[in-house]
Amino acid sequence: MADPFEVRMKFTSQLQHLNASVTSAQKAAQYALRHKEMDEDLHSCILEQVERNNMNTRANIMYFIEHFLDSAQKDGHRDYVRMMQRDIIRVVDAVAPDDGSGAANVRVVRKVLHALQNKGYIEVQAVDQIHEVLRERETTSDDLGLNSPNGDVEMTDATPSQTMPKPTRRGGGSQKMDKRQIEQRIEEDRERHKRERENIWAIPAGPDAEMNKMWEETSDWGEDDDRLLAEEAEDFRKEMEMRKCPHRDAINGEAG
Structure with missing residues (x-):
């Protein structure tokens, strides 16, 4: 059996280095499933990282959660799904906190919650309640000094060890992100949107897949x-x- 401390540290490192690529999410998800006997401990790693890291890392982990639950469901290990259902509000509060510092992450949270609801991981009533709270936390990207073509900007390439600047409370001024952080967020958003467009046009495998796709869309x-x-x-x-x-x-x- 692997050393619990080593497993925890490696999974934490994978969460801290998530990016827009599917590969990074797959690698972290497979690692957590490979050590599912430590599921409670690894789930706590996710909670810790969304609460301790910069807003870019938090957004990346939010996107990772959808992929992770897909993998857990496919693997038959629904304990990860149940734990995320239990703590989803805690995750949302960390990714898009109510002090205004995570306002640019609100769209990320909405997008992932919508996907989790459609896949049956989160109940509709819970998602609706969270959306009501998010309306009060959302501000425009201009308020944060951001300018992304996709509107989902605030990723950063800062190292995980760097601490977040103390956020300014709503009404007391907005927290600005530096040029380096904004540029990387825009780049990763573009990568995600590109992948989404590719998925729209993707045709499932099978002899009649294209015909069936056209039939469903007609x-x-x-x-x-x-x-x-x-x-x-x-x-x-x-x-x-x-x-x-x-x-x-x-x-x-x-x-x-």
């Missing part, structure tokens, strides 16, 4: 479709009449 046949088809048929008939198509005349002659 709306049901309705009255508008009947009307459109009738109008197109009428337009085609009028066009044939105007052209006096020889093929049509030949067909009518044979019928006569």
Whole structure:
């Protein structure tokens, strides 16, 4: 059996070095599942890191949670899912605290919560209650001195050992992030949005996968479709009449 202290330290390091890549999330998730006999201890690592690190690391861990619960569900280890259900409010409070310092993380929290709800990890009622609280914590990116094309900016490349500056309370001025932090956040947001666009166009494996995807995305046949088809048929008939198509005349002659 691996040394508990060593496992904890390694998992903590993986959480601190998460970024926009899927690889970093997969590596941390697989490590936690490989040592699932220490699930309570490793779950506590997640809570500690979202409470102790800078806002960039907290946002990265929030994105990681969705991937982690997917992996845990697939692995059949639902204890990780249950523990996150129990502590989701604590996580949200850490990622987007009510002192205004994590306002730029509110969109990150909303996005992940929406995904967790859709996948059945978090109850709808709990998510709705959290959204009500988040409305009071959200400010525009301009209030924080940020300017991201995607609106989800405040990542940083600061080392995990660096402590967060003391946040300013709402109404007492906004906490500004330096140029280096903003640039990395923008870059990682772009990477995530790029991956999301790729997933939209991705087609599942299988002989009829593309046809099934088109079928699912096509709306049901309705009255508008009947009307459109009738109008197109009428337009085609009028066009044939105007052209006096020889093929049509030949067909009518044979019928006569």
